[in-house]
Amino acid sequence: MLILERSTNTTWHDVCAMDDIIVGTGVAARLNGEQLAVFNTGSGVFAIGNFDPFSGANVLARGLLGDIAGVLVVASPVYKQHFCLKTGQCLEDPEISVPAYETRICDQSKRIQIRVDSV
Amino acid sequence: MEKLQLLIVGNGMVGQRLLEELSRMPHAYNITVFCEESRAAYDRVHLSSYFSGASADELSLVAPEFFEQNGIHFLREEAVQSIDCLRKTAFGTRGTIIKYDTLVLATGSYPFVPPIPGHDRVGCHVYRTLDDLDAIRRDAANCRTGVVIGGGLLGLEAAKALSDLGLQTHVVEFAPQLMAVQLDEQGGAILRKKIAALGVQVHTGKSTQKIIDGDQQRHKLVFADGELEADLILFSAGIRPRDAVARDAGLAVGERGGVIVNDLLQTSDPDIYAIGEVALWQNKIFGLVAPGYDMARKLAAHLCQQSGEAFTGADMSTKLKLMGVEVGSIGDAQARSPGARTCVYEDGVKGVYKKLIVSDDCKTLLGAVLVGDTSDYDSLLQYMLNALPLPESPSSLILPSLEGKPMLGMDALPGTAQICSCNNVSKAGLCQAITSGCTTIGALKKETRAASTCGGCASLVKQVLESELKRQGIAVNDHICEHFAYTRQGLYHLVRINKIRTFNELLQQHGKGHGCEICKPAAASIFASCWNDFVLDPKLVGLQDTNDNFLANLQKDGSYSVVPRIPGGEITPQKLEVLAKVAQQYDLYTKITGGQRIDLFGARVDQLPMIWRDLVDAGFESGHAYGKALRTVKSCVGSSWCRYGVQDSVGMAIYVEERYRGLRSPHKLKMAVSGCTRECAEAQSKDVGIIATEKGWNLYVCGNGGMRPRHAELFASDLDDKTLIRYIDRFLMFYIATADRLQRTSVWRDNMEGGLAYLQDVVINDALGLSVELESQMQSLVDTYACEWKRTIDDLEALKRFRPFVNDDLPDEQIVYVRERGQKRPPRAEEKALALIEHEELV
Missing domain, CATH: 3.30.413.10 (Sulfite Reductase Hemoprotein, domain 1)
Structure with missing residues (x-):
């Protein structure tokens, strides 16, 4: 995997091309052994964990995108709980959230990069 | 002011309801509760669901932290041994001593076991508590046959439980018919036929003399005429009030048991009250939960000095489903009222029996018996409870609907009409809640508790809601979601008339926001119904719901199942062979569907195109099992x-x-x-x-x-x-x-x-x-139909979406399986860790 920039505890990883994600959908990606769900809503690129805590399956990348009262969300394809794309927070259960990752678009808007904090 | 000590003995459904009612109003009590069982109050009405899947937690009636939040001192697994009325002191079985100002007996009842020789043999059970059910379940594991002694309402519930446990089940009843309390002879006979058809053998008019060792099975029941062998015996021969402590304390009890109470539910000691199945009011014990709840509500109000509303008895009408057979009994089911007339409808083919009992002037309904079809129960109950005038020809109320049944309009019901008998909610109560903002069924249930116990009145509650909203002129919001102020029909016409083919156009012209998982699949379905464009087209793919999204049915572990079309269920052996080969090659769990097709489970998303390549080559097409299609x-x-x-x-x-x-x-x-x-x-x-x-x-x-x-x-x-x-x-x-x-x-x-x-x-x-x-x-x-899978496997762009990861071609290693009956299945939670390790070793 191409590591682009490393500071003391932060790494930006190149994950895929913008063209790899159809606008309005998501893809699954692997980073450091973790599964991520990366979405292109058309208004931005977001990354959260791919693991759906309700079903125990790695499926969030296959959920439908949308907004609930203005909050951008993905709906789990299994039991339809909503997760905020920016924070990973589950809207139905304040106790539950999935990891959220910072993203950026580089290389003349062609590549998607994701930041992973290491300990 | 020092708080008064309120001691509640018993934490069953009624005892718990009293606590809930008290917690809803201001009061001046320190409350202590004795709960004999290890579990706090749970739903005994639905006890048999414990064997058909419900857990103890699901049956619980106590919200988490309820006792802590309400400052209730809760004594688990401790009963009251004795009460000293003079010193106003109660003694617990574990040594707790409580001084009280007011005491409430809510000790309920116990199952009556007839004192026949052998009644206490190992393998003889009763059916009252979750502990009883656990014991039955443990025992049943080694049994093939079970017999329930008692063919009343509870006995038939228990028979269902035994048959759910897989036992060949018998019911033995002393009376000549089933449910002798609620049904007439003819209704009992129809019920018997229906239950027998479900595989439960019914023996009526049998008096069990003794129980001895069986020849083939564990027990033998010896009747006056004949005998019956069974491995497990369950007594359900009625209930008796648990009044021993009250009796010892010197409280007045009835001749046949039960603590005598007045209209304020007070016993012969004015500081002691009794509610629920232990209480004897006007020489009657009420063995249903609704009257118990009513007592709890009235006593709570009385204890808080909010009202002097007296207990005035209760209607014992019941509607229930016994082993899938609907049974209803209203009022004077046996037509004992002087001058009562009856009218009967019977359909021996469908096994439906309905009987009305009307006053001699045919103006009011006195009772009814319904077996096999209780759809008329709700309106009949309203006719009886509110003494509504009957139509010219009362029989029209029970004839099948195709013959033009007069509808009981909600507007005809008086405000006092009781809609939910479990929680004593009147029509006026519902209307008040609707006016104050409860405009959905969910909100209405939460606010009033109507339809939240047995659920039998749910359809009536909905009718009241609808008619009241209409009457008050409150517009019902029928928008499909927050993004479109239209119904689905509205969107369909917009799409068709304006020839809209993409979600962006639809959203820009007629909606707002980004859309959601409600409106997007609805729009996708409408586009497909109108234009039949390829559903995985980049413009449409983001709209497709879970299954349409990958043209397969998502299963709980994130894998998919595949259902090829087999038109009319006709298939050649050659094509069957192809299915078998594909299933073997990809190790797919294989099952015949109810629709004469074959379902192949456990395909990873990345395997779907390869599987379909093989299927399409053999002439199969998509079966659209994934679609609303x-x-x-x-x-x-x-x-x-x-x-x-x-x-x-x-x-x-x-x-x-x-x-x-x-x-x-x-x-x-x-x-x-x-x-x-x-x-x-x-x-x-x-x-x-x-x-x-x-x-x-x-x-x-x-x-x-x-x-x-x-x-x-x-x-x-x-x-x-x-x-x-x-x-x-x-x-x-x-x-x-x-x-x-x-x-x-x-x-x-x-x-x-x-x-x-x-x-x-x-x-x-x-x-x-x-x-x-x-x-x-x-x-x-029809002309624009094309197989979606045939199209997909030839479309390189569409295929990209089936890669397991955008940056890695290794499949999801967390999808693993265990084997059962020669095929794979997803591991249960406790099996998963082991399955993952085994999988890793294989790789």
């Missing part, structure tokens, strides 16, 4: 083989399935074709059912299986092939144009003003002048 057209073999068949049902099924394959609609569609009136294809449970006649085909519509079965209705008779297809074309397109999102044809039909006659008018008589248009819309969908 036509699923299958089931058939019997018909006149080609069958001695009774009068038409070629398989040929017709294949023609129909190939005509409507891929048709996207508001919900899934199922069809079937039977070759004669014996109806082996079960066409009357389908959205579209076709049954052969000597002269052609009978068309049935709007049937449904599933959660709310509904028989399809005869729509038109003796049609030739062409007319049949024309009617189905029009019917389906009219449904697609006018139904709500996710509304099956059955519900669509039930909500249609004008009913079946209107539908026939539109489709057969062309009352709206739409026929030509509906037919041409359907023809255009």
